[in-house]
Amino acid sequence: MIIEIIVGIVSLVAGAAIMWFVLDKVLKQRKETILKEAELKAEGVKQEKTLQAKEHFIQLKSEHEAQVNDRNNKLVIAENRIKQKEQANSQKAEELQRKKKELDTIRENLTLQLEMVEKKNDELNKFHKEHVAKLEAISGLSANEAKSQLIENLKNEAKSEAMVSINEIMDEAKLTATKEAKKVVLETIQRVASEVAVENSVTVFNIENDEVKGRIIGREGRNIRALEAATGVEIVVDDTPEAIVLSAFDPIRRETARLALHQLVADGRIHPARIEEVVGKVKKQLEEEVVEVGKRTAIDLGVHGLHPELIRLIGKMKYRSSYGQNLLQHSREVANLSAVMASELGLNAKLAKRAGLLHDIGKVPDEEPELPHAVFGMKLAEKYKERPEVSNAIGAHHEEVEMTSLISPIVQVCDAISGSRPGARREIIDNYIKRLKDLESLALSHPGVTSTYAIQAGRELRVIVGSDKVSDKDAEELSFKIAKKIHDEMTYPGQVKVTVIRETRAVSFAK
Numbered sequence: 001m002i003i004e005i006i007v008g009i010v011s012l013v014a015g016a017a018i019m020w021f022v023l024d025k026v027l028k029q030r031k032e033t034i035l036k037e038a039e040l041k042a043e044g045v046k047q048e049k050t051l052q053a054k055e056h057f058i059q060l061k062s063e064h065e066a067q068v069n070d071r072n073n074k075l076v077i078a079e080n081r082i083k084q085k086e087q088a089n090s091q092k093a094e095e096l097q098r099k100k101k102e103l104d105t106i107r108e109n110l111t112l113q114l115e116m117v118e119k120k121n122d123e124l125n126k127f128h129k130e131h132v133a134k135l136e137a138i139s140g141l142s143a144n145e146a147k148s149q150l151i152e153n154l155k156n157e158a159k160s161e162a163m164v165s166i167n168e169i170m171d172e173a174k175l176t177a178t179k180e181a182k183k184v185v186l187e188t189i190q191r192v193a194s195e196v197a198v199e200n201s202v203t204v205f206n207i208e209n210d211e212v213k214g215r216i217i218g219r220e221g222r223n224i225r226a227l228e229a230a231t232g233v234e235i236v237v238d239d240t241p242e243a244i245v246l247s248a249f250d251p252i253r254r255e256t257a258r259l260a261l262h263q264l265v266a267d268g269r270i271h272p273a274r275i276e277e278v279v280g281k282v283k284k285q286l287e288e289e290v291v292e293v294g295k296r297t298a299i300d301l302g303v304h305g306l307h308p309e310l311i312r313l314i315g316k317m318k319y320r321s322s323y324g325q326n327l328l329q330h331s332r333e334v335a336n337l338s339a340v341m342a343s344e345l346g347l348n349a350k351l352a353k354r355a356g357l358l359h360d361i362g363k364v365p366d367e368e369p370e371l372p373h374a375v376f377g378m379k380l381a382e383k384y385k386e387r388p389e390v391s392n393a394i395g396a397h398h399e400e401v402e403m404t405s406l407i408s409p410i411v412q413v414c415d416a417i418s419g420s421r422p423g424a425r426r427e428i429i430d431n432y433i434k435r436l437k438d439l440e441s442l443a444l445s446h447p448g449v450t451s452t453y454a455i456q457a458g459r460e461l462r463v464i465v466g467s468d469k470v471s472d473k474d475a476e477e478l479s480f481k482i483a484k485k486i487h488d489e490m491t492y493p494g495q496v497k498v499t500v501i502r503e504t505r506a507v508s509f510a511k
Contacts (some may be wrong), residue, residue, distance in 0.1 A: 223270050227261070229464065356411050397415050439490070463501065
């Protein structure tokens, strides 16, 4: 039994050894086959890559040769151009040399001619001096004295002729006053609608009874003259029962006159000194009201952090109209429209509302600027530290500066929407106010003028001058000069009456 087991084990071991030998031989053959196949493939890849490298080298070589040929062609063309330029420069140099020779010849000729002219001038000067000496000896006057006397005579003669012409024109104007007045009325009706003129230049002040009219006029009209001089408003006292008409193109002036009249009538004391005192107080009250209106507007719209000066300018918009449209209402409307549009577009609604409120801030300056109102408003916004987007929207809403933010076109569009809706604007009133302001500025530019007021819808210009600077005779000449300048430089309907007022005031204080 044991022997059989041992024989079986030996048989198994022998079989396993034979199998291992056979398997090892098979694996070696398989290894040699794989190595041969790998060597064949490597050789094929090597040949393929070599061919690709040769093709790429040939391609690069051809491209390089093409570039070299192209550069050579360009160099040849550049050399040809340089040669052409050299030839042109040579020709120009020859031409310049020729012209230089010609100029030298001309210069020599001119030098000779100048020498001859100088000799003749010396002879003429010598002859002139001899002639002047003979004239001075005959007349007994020097040349400068004779010249001064002649100029003075010509000035006196011109002034006399001018005054005669003025008197003749005044006489003719008096003869045709009725005809010219009718012409003025007709042209005014044609150019300005009656409701526009009434709405924008007239305020009716109601009184309890007609006895108050006499107190307002005062002895020989001194009260009404003092009130007109202090406020710059024409006060029309006619047959209208229990009413006085205040006429002026500036609504702040009319409001000042209305409030001052209300206080004077309520107080009962009406005289020139009291009038000046009340008008001064009313002007101060109006300034406070302007600031209050600006604050209330900013609070209503939810616009915070504005500079106090910008708030005051917003308040002034209440008393300013643009093309017949109230400027404050227009700015509020533009602010609300801009906020809604910005919200719809996913932009900053508060910033758009702020820019919309301030977009016309340049129309209410304390002094008339030379810049367009949009650009001047942008300068004001920058001065008072507004954000660049707001400043740009103000300056660009009439395309006078380039738009740099998305808020700018929104404000521009909303400004157009507010101004173009039916019944929003009347263009004639803006031209009318500008003409009246130009009238006042033109008269104020003359020396000696202290203040000017355009009244009667621009048909009369009252000019107040200082008595210490302008005499009675100068006042007549000043009236003539202003009327002539208006005639030459301005366009206006009918005629404009120029009244120069010269008064002397003596003020003393009892202490």
